[in-house]
Amino acid sequence: MALPNNGTTADDSRFDWNSARTLLAGLPGGGINIAHEAVDRHVAAGQGERTALVSLGRHYERHKISYGQLAAASARVCAVLQELGVQPGDTVAVLLGRSVELYQAALGIWKAGAVFCPLFGVFGPGPLRSRLELSRAKVLIATETLYSRKVLSIRGNLADLRHVLLVADEPEQSIGDHAGCDDFRARVATAQPAATVATTEQSPAFMHFTSGTTGIPKGAVHVHGAVVSHLLTGQQVFKLVPDDVYWCTADPGWITNTVYGLIVPLVNGCTALVDEAEFDPRRWYGVLKDEAVTVWYTTPTNIRMMMRYGAALARTYRENSLRLAASAGEPLGAEAATWGEKTLGVQFNDTWWQTETGAIAIANLADDGRPGSMGRPLPGVQAAVVNRNLSKVEVVNDPDAVGELALRADLPSLFSSYIGDTSRFQSCFIDGWYLTGDLVRRDADGFFWFVGRSDDMIKSAGHTIGPFEIEASMMVHPAVAEIGVVGKPDLLLREVPVAFVSLNPGFEEGDALRTELLYYGRQHLGSAIAPREIQFVEAMPKTTTGKILRRALKAKASAEPDEDAVLPTSGYPGRFDDE
Numbered sequence: 001m002a003l004p005n006n007g008t009t010a011d012d013s014r015f016d017w018n019s020a021r022t023l024l025a026g027l028p029g030g031g032i033n034i035a036h037e038a039v040d041r042h043v044a045a046g047q048g049e050r051t052a053l054v055s056l057g058r059h060y061e062r063h064k065i066s067y068g069q070l071a072a073a074s075a076r077v078c079a080v081l082q083e084l085g086v087q088p089g090d091t092v093a094v095l096l097g098r099s100v101e102l103y104q105a106a107l108g109i110w111k112a113g114a115v116f117c118p119l120f121g122v123f124g125p126g127p128l129r130s131r132l133e134l135s136r137a138k139v140l141i142a143t144e145t146l147y148s149r150k151v152l153s154i155r156g157n158l159a160d161l162r163h164v165l166l167v168a169d170e171p172e173q174s175i176g177d178h179a180g181c182d183d184f185r186a187r188v189a190t191a192q193p194a195a196t197v198a199t200t201e202q203s204p205a206f207m208h209f210t211s212g213t214t215g216i217p218k219g220a221v222h223v224h225g226a227v228v229s230h231l232l233t234g235q236q237v238f239k240l241v242p243d244d245v246y247w248c249t250a251d252p253g254w255i256t257n258t259v260y261g262l263i264v265p266l267v268n269g270c271t272a273l274v275d276e277a278e279f280d281p282r283r284w285y286g287v288l289k290d291e292a293v294t295v296w297y298t299t300p301t302n303i304r305m306m307m308r309y310g311a312a313l314a315r316t317y318r319e320n321s322l323r324l325a326a327s328a329g330e331p332l333g334a335e336a337a338t339w340g341e342k343t344l345g346v347q348f349n350d351t352w353w354q355t356e357t358g359a360i361a362i363a364n365l366a367d368d369g370r371p372g373s374m375g376r377p378l379p380g381v382q383a384a385v386v387n388r389n390l391s392k393v394e395v396v397n398d399p400d401a402v403g404e405l406a407l408r409a410d411l412p413s414l415f416s417s418y419i420g421d422t423s424r425f426q427s428c429f430i431d432g433w434y435l436t437g438d439l440v441r442r443d444a445d446g447f448f449w450f451v452g453r454s455d456d457m458i459k460s461a462g463h464t465i466g467p468f469e470i471e472a473s474m475m476v477h478p479a480v481a482e483i484g485v486v487g488k489p490d491l492l493l494r495e496v497p498v499a500f501v502s503l504n505p506g507f508e509e510g511d512a513l514r515t516e517l518l519y520y521g522r523q524h525l526g527s528a529i530a531p532r533e534i535q536f537v538e539a540m541p542k543t544t545t546g547k548i549l550r551r552a553l554k555a556k557a558s559a560e561p562d563e564d565a566v567l568p569t570s571g572y573p574g575r576f577d578d579e
């Protein structure tokens with residue numbers, strides 16, 4: 001598959017999405033379906049024997065699944081869903097860990113023309129109930145434990161939920177006795193494969209709730225036509241080829257797993273690594289090396305955690321098969337990017353996107369990167385720095401001017417609605433631009449630099465300060481493991497920047513270090529934007545996707561007196577239910 005060669009600049013209006021679409025196989029009878037692009041097309045091309053998945057269980061039980069096996073199993077899942085009355089357009093919610101069944105379920109749901117809606121297993125019954133209600137899911141596929149602990153108590157409240165399919169927690173086991181539930185594995189094993197429903201580019205395919213960093217999460221709906229962006233971004237950002245062993249560490253409840261854990265490696269014909277276990281640096285280093293992972297997609301949080309375990313441990317894994325590592329979700333920062341390169345010997349690239357964009361839009365590439373920046377818009381993505389003016393947007397072309405990041409709304413992967421909130425959806429679009437809510441600047445070479453979310457900007461003494469700039473500078477201090485900077489209300493200056501800091505091993509909280517960090521900030525940032533206050537925390541409050549939860553820090557910063565207040569120290573893996 002060759003890429004249309006249409007350049008890489010922000011003003012790339014010549015990119016022809018229609019010629020890009022010819023790279024898709026398309027359903028034999030016409031139409032586009034993600035499952036067909038992800039598995040069946042490879043089987044039709046005689047590649048059914050190739051390994052689609054390598055799954056590792058908690059105790060390193062290792063299974064290989066071929067494209068042919070995955071195609072057949074998902075056709076049987078499709079049949080089971082149809083037997084349960086699932087119609088095209090219906091939503092099927094999924095509450096599974098990283099497992100082979102997650103892949104079978106997603107692909108089977110797409111084959112049935114239904115909408116895949118994965119949820120975070122770490123949510124409690126409250127957040128699950130609100131999301132299940134909003135999604136109007138008719139069927140839920142869940143692990144036995146997650147169902148018993150979190151859904152059973154709310155099942156009576158879910159008017160739309162008609163059927164529950166359960167997956168036993170241990171491989172090859174059947175489920176226990178649960179009223180109104182069926183055994184997923186048993187039903188799938190005996191079903192007759194069904195043909196893929198004829199979906200079109202506009203048919204809804206999956207729904208994901210945003211991370212809730214800035215408030216109540218929104219359910220963004222994506223269509224089957226997005227798969228062209230998935231195919232292309234896999235090639236543009238990761239240069240994926242079928243021989244790659246590709247590992248995305250995202251949680252199944254986050255869109256990063258659906259797109260870059262599931263769809264992207266499969267549409268590009270690679271082997272996807274599926275590790276069921278939670279974050280553990282030793283295990284992760286071991287998996288990278290032993291499984292000969294060539295491309296690794298993770299988050300800045302995970303990288304910072306690995307940094308905290310020290311460069312010496314990392315260097316023992318320097319002999320590895322990695323050719324590229326990348327991260328998303330928060331700014332990676334030059335510090336972490338360079339650390340990765342130094343210790344694991346591979347380039348660490350930052351990529352920018354959102355639940356709403358449905359695919360990476362801006363990225364550093366293997367041959368075109370600038371550590372610390374978000375990178376440049378990918379081919380076919382038109383990005384601009386704009387100022388919003390009521391119902392107009394004004395494009396700002398001056399290099400380094402700060403404004404809101406806007407994308408031309410013709411991206412095939414862009415969301416098609418927020419479930420149940422049309423007016424909010426409409427308010428994201430002005431004059432053919434999609435407004436992202438992120439503030440950025442673009443340098444003279446066309447690289448975009450993240451400044452902050454518009455809601456997170458700190459307004460102090462007439463300046464508007466982006467928290468990320470302060471964080472990136474302070475991260476260079478050897479004591480700082482993680483840092484979140486927020487504005488604290490101030491009578492005189494309106495707000496002042498306050499830094500919440502967690503420390504690297506070997507450093508002690510106390511007034512001496514606090515003074516040193518305050519001094520360090522003034523020296524490197526100048527007194528106008530340096531933090532005025534440092535608060536030490538054991539662990540940062542995080543969203544389930546591992547992002548620093550600034551609204552919790554803001555609440556903590558504004559609380560008076562705040563010296564003894566305790567943060568929700570979930571740490572990461574972020575176990576902080578955001579409702």
Ligand code: ATP
Pocket residue numbers: 210211212213214215216217218327328329330331332350351352353354355356374436437438450452453545547
């Ligand atoms: P919510 O919209 O509910 O507040 P969220 O925006 O965190 O949550 P996501 O869609 O998971 O939910 O995250 C997208 C956001 O994450 C982006 O808008 C941006 O603020 C941030 N982000 C993602 N990747 C990067 C990156 N590489 N650099 C800087 N910020 C990033």
Ligand code: MG
Pocket residue numbers: 210211354
């Ligand atoms: Mg958002």
